[in-house]
Amino acid sequence: MSGKFITFEGPDGAGKTTQITMLGERLAGMGIKVIYTREPGGTEIGEEIRRILLDPSNTKMIDRTEALLYAAARAQHVEELIRPALRAGNIVLCDRFADSTIAYQGFGRGIDVRFLDELNTMAVAGVVPDLTIILDVDPVLGIGRISEKRAVIPGADKDRIELENMNFHQRVRAGFRELAAKDPKRCKIIDAGKEKEAVHAEIFRLVNEVLDNESP
Numbered sequence: 001m002s003g004k005f006i007t008f009e010g011p012d013g014a015g016k017t018t019q020i021t022m023l024g025e026r027l028a029g030m031g032i033k034v035i036y037t038r039e040p041g042g043t044e045i046g047e048e049i050r051r052i053l054l055d056p057s058n059t060k061m062i063d064r065t066e067a068l069l070y071a072a073a074r075a076q077h078v079e080e081l082i083r084p085a086l087r088a089g090n091i092v093l094c095d096r097f098a099d100s101t102i103a104y105q106g107f108g109r110g111i112d113v114r115f116l117d118e119l120n121t122m123a124v125a126g127v128v129p130d131l132t133i134i135l136d137v138d139p140v141l142g143i144g145r146i147s148e149k150r151a152v153i154p155g156a157d158k159d160r161i162e163l164e165n166m167n168f169h170q171r172v173r174a175g176f177r178e179l180a181a182k183d184p185k186r187c188k189i190i191d192a193g194k195e196k197e198a199v200h201a202e203i204f205r206l207v208n209e210v211l212d213n214e215s216p
Helices: 016-029 044-054 063-087 098-108 113-124 139-151 166-182 196-212
Strands: 004-009 034-038 091-095 131-136 187-191
Touching: 004 016, 004 063, 004 098, 004 196, 016 034, 016 091, 016 131, 016 196, 034 063, 044 063, 063 091, 063 098, 063 113, 098 113, 098 166, 131 166, 131 196, 139 166, 166 187, 187 196
Parallel strands: 004 091, 004 131, 034 091, 131 187
Antiparallel strands: none
């Protein structure tokens, strides 16, 4: 079986980390080599950029700077980690990828989507997900989940993006929904408000279809 690139997207608090972990453990139990990664991040350089992007104290960051930093982290991520892992035949599970730029910087910030498409094209250099799972959740519920989680972890404050107002998060959600409607073959939207076991079952069914396509 050749490598497969599966990305997880959705508004903040949709449960991406939980679902990636559940899927990865199930695939590993089937003897499949899984690589976990995230954006921004995934590499040493990417993690440094992540700290800058999510630091709540960086209140002076303008929208164009934000978009360019995400793209820079993505370019490094693709060449240093994702492309080599796929060539080696691994299943790469990535928490966010290029679609997040369209949803957050395009729909959320209002940056021209055509410009962001060109920026993403340069950053990904031909690497496109085989499957994108979009976990859809009402931002009121999603941000509420984050607040509850942060409350029980000392010093775990919300990041710069999570602190945005609810109108911003609603625009982001609308962006993900539009992306799913435009590319239904790759992007599969799942109701993330359901119990996590039910969400996982739906995700595994979709992933299994992608893996079955590679069966001899």
